[in-house]
Amino acid sequence: MDMSENWKEDVAESEEFDFPPDPADDFEWVPATKEVAGNMPDLPLETWQSPSTSRREFLRGVVCSGVAVSAASYLWAGNSSEARAAVRGVERLVTLNINGKNRRVDVAPNETLAHTLRYKLGLTGTKIGCNRAECGACTVLADNTTIYSCSTLTHQSRGKKITSVEGVAAPDGTLHPIQQAFIDELGPQCGFCTPGQVVAAVGLLKKNPKPTEDEARRALSGNLCRCGAYDHYLKGVMRASGRA
Amino acid sequence: MTDVMHSFDLFAPASIEEAAKLLDKHGKEAWIVAGGKDSFDWFKDRVKRPSAVIDITGLKQLHGVSDKGNYISIGALSTLSEIEDSSLLKKNFPLLVEAAGRVASPQIRNSGTLGGNVAQDTRCSYYRDGFPCYRAGGNTCYANTPTAMNREHALFEASRCVAVTPSDTGPALVALEADMVIARDGKTRTVSAEKFFIGPATDITRMTVLEKGDILTEVRVPKKWAGAKQYFEKVADRETWDFALVNVAMVAKVSGGKVSDVRMACGGVQCTPRRLSNVESLMKGEKVGAEMETLAKRVAARGAKALNYNHFKIPLMGNLAARAVRSLA
Ligand SMILES: Cc1cc2nc3c(=O)[nH]c(=O)nc-3n(C[C@H](O)[C@H](O)[C@H](O)COP(=O)(O)OP(=O)(O)OC[C@H]3O[C@@H](n4cnc5c(N)ncnc54)[C@H](O)[C@@H]3O)c2cc1C
Numbered sequence A: 001m002d003m004s005e006n007w008k009e010d011v012a013e014s015e016e017f018d019f020p021p022d023p024a025d026d027f028e029w030v031p032a033t034k035e036v037a038g039n040m041p042d043l044p045l046e047t048w049q050s051p052s053t054s055r056r057e058f059l060r061g062v063v064c065s066g067v068a069v070s071a072a073s074y075l076w077a078g079n080s081s082e083a084r085a086a087v088r089g090v091e092r093l094v095t096l097n098i099n100g101k102n103r104r105v106d107v108a109p110n111e112t113l114a115h116t117l118r119y120k121l122g123l124t125g126t127k128i129g130c131n132r133a134e135c136g137a138c139t140v141l142a143d144n145t146t147i148y149s150c151s152t153l154t155h156q157s158r159g160k161k162i163t164s165v166e167g168v169a170a171p172d173g174t175l176h177p178i179q180q181a182f183i184d185e186l187g188p189q190c191g192f193c194t195p196g197q198v199v200a201a202v203g204l205l206k207k208n209p210k211p212t213e214d215e216a217r218r219a220l221s222g223n224l225c226r227c228g229a230y231d232h233y234l235k236g237v238m239r240a241s242g243r244a
Numbered sequence B: 001m002t003d004v005m006h007s008f009d010l011f012a013p014a015s016i017e018e019a020a021k022l023l024d025k026h027g028k029e030a031w032i033v034a035g036g037k038d039s040f041d042w043f044k045d046r047v048k049r050p051s052a053v054i055d056i057t058g059l060k061q062l063h064g065v066s067d068k069g070n071y072i073s074i075g076a077l078s079t080l081s082e083i084e085d086s087s088l089l090k091k092n093f094p095l096l097v098e099a100a101g102r103v104a105s106p107q108i109r110n111s112g113t114l115g116g117n118v119a120q121d122t123r124c125s126y127y128r129d130g131f132p133c134y135r136a137g138g139n140t141c142y143a144n145t146p147t148a149m150n151r152e153h154a155l156f157e158a159s160r161c162v163a164v165t166p167s168d169t170g171p172a173l174v175a176l177e178a179d180m181v182i183a184r185d186g187k188t189r190t191v192s193a194e195k196f197f198i199g200p201a202t203d204i205t206r207m208t209v210l211e212k213g214d215i216l217t218e219v220r221v222p223k224k225w226a227g228a229k230q231y232f233e234k235v236a237d238r239e240t241w242d243f244a245l246v247n248v249a250m251v252a253k254v255s256g257g258k259v260s261d262v263r264m265a266c267g268g269v270q271c272t273p274r275r276l277s278n279v280e281s282l283m284k285g286e287k288v289g290a291e292m293e294t295l296a297k298r299v300a301a302r303g304a305k306a307l308n309y310n311h312f313k314i315p316l317m318g319n320l321a322a323r324a325v326r327s328l329a
């Protein structure tokens, strides 16, 4: 089939076809650079980018066009997505609520949330350390509770409000008190575990704005730090508590 | 090293009837997933590769903790964190709250379910790594050889397989005389927690009575032990993420300094949570105190058959039993 601008009309006219509702109709195209920026102000990309298109930029481009194609190929899949999920397996084109925005993504049944965030949405702040629920680098919030995104199917996150580390700062770019406190307390060493530590600490303060040191230690106990900067992170949480 | 999961069809039924239909249709290829904290490791390691994965988290009637008069009902899909935070359970069964709170890590407790915790498979590292052992349908046990690493394995009731139950909530539910409600083909049946867990002599390929097609819907904890003295303790190599080397769960009624009734169970020492019936019988009717502690310590692990590297579990069991007794003083 020729995918011209008006291919829908072409099909409708030529085959007198009654179209099923189009799940891609409300699909919003967002330019790739905006996607990574999330809630942060636009970064001056030129300052660090190589003269040719960066690899990340390239990957994002390919992934996005993949989304558009599969949106078309799932057009024919019937009506109620709930009934479909029960009988024919889950719909691949899903809406996820990530950092306060609805995002339409093509998601494979066996895909983890960490994978979707990093490789489909360009939200690479979420790290994958162990990929088996044993380190915490991939911690995100689902409806304000911490989960390991490496060990959660993306399809299981539908209908939940997901917050990744990109979403914890204020819309104007002001850092979350936890982020500021981690900087002030020289929290990170290598920094690989930091996004997970930030999200775990933010999750704690949402539930318990004034934790005791023991409560904070327990809340961060699911986040491994290979550099052993635990006490710095703990001090950061205590510094930020009550101000979140 | 882990891989992405094998490819499978994912189903998200919204009712038990739909789930039952799917389980029936896909038979041996069907695999129930709740929190997935046990399942996804199997899939990523490519050791288990079911082609139809059924995500049951959409079954609303399987969520939540509620008071039903004679018993407290805990939906199989309640997360371990929900159990930890439940004021109803804190008031009645602190033992279970404590046990759930000692599982894995906060993030795992936030998505891991009670149903998944009791239905999880053993953590024998040979088996988990895909060795074709007895439990995997083969004809040898890799953990029970002179050179094998078996410090985490069983002291009791070995029958070809020497793997242990990994669950922290299991011993607590056995001590509390909980009942497990299982749905199949539109009917439900109830099995006591003690009978729910099965050893290798009964079926070497399963850890529980659950067969393909069964859905655990609910755990009922009778009020019998509400308000009684309760004790839970777990010893593991590290505080977070780690499975119990040995854990102990006890409920006891004490009046006038004497134990009138008691149940005690240990995890990590055999394939099912082990009732310490000899400790129980020496405690009943006796005065709480140092002598009872000494006796409990002496008999707790009686009959243990240690492997090459797990002798340490014998004094560990004794000490945990003694500490449980001490908590009554
Ligand atoms: C790093 C790590 C550390 C851990 N540490 C501990 C620990 O210290 N103590 C401990 O007890 N556990 C521990 N676990 C295990 C984990 O806590 C439990 O496996 C978890 O509670 C499982 O719940 P789930 O819902 O995620 O299980 P799932 O993976 O969804 O399910 C586990 C199994 O149960 C079956 N199942 C689940 N729900 C039902 C149901 N309603 N009906 C029928 N079958 C069902 C599934 O088919 C599957 O076979 C650990 C796991 C990891 C990954």
Ligand code: SF4
Pocket: B122, B124, B125, B126, B127, B131, B133, B134, B135, B136, B140, B141, B142, B143, B144, B153, B160, B161, B162, B163
């Ligand atoms: S202990 Fe059981 S699970 Fe482990 S290798 Fe032996 S037979 Fe397999």
Ligand code: FES
Pocket: A127, A128, A129, A130, A131, A132, A133, A134, A135, A136, A137, A138, A139, A148, A149, A150, A151
């Ligand atoms: S990457 Fe998810 S816990 Fe390690």
Ligand code: FES
Pocket: A187, A188, A189, A190, A191, A192, A193, A194, A224, A225, A226, A227, A228, A229
């Ligand atoms: S700062 Fe390096 S792992 Fe935590």
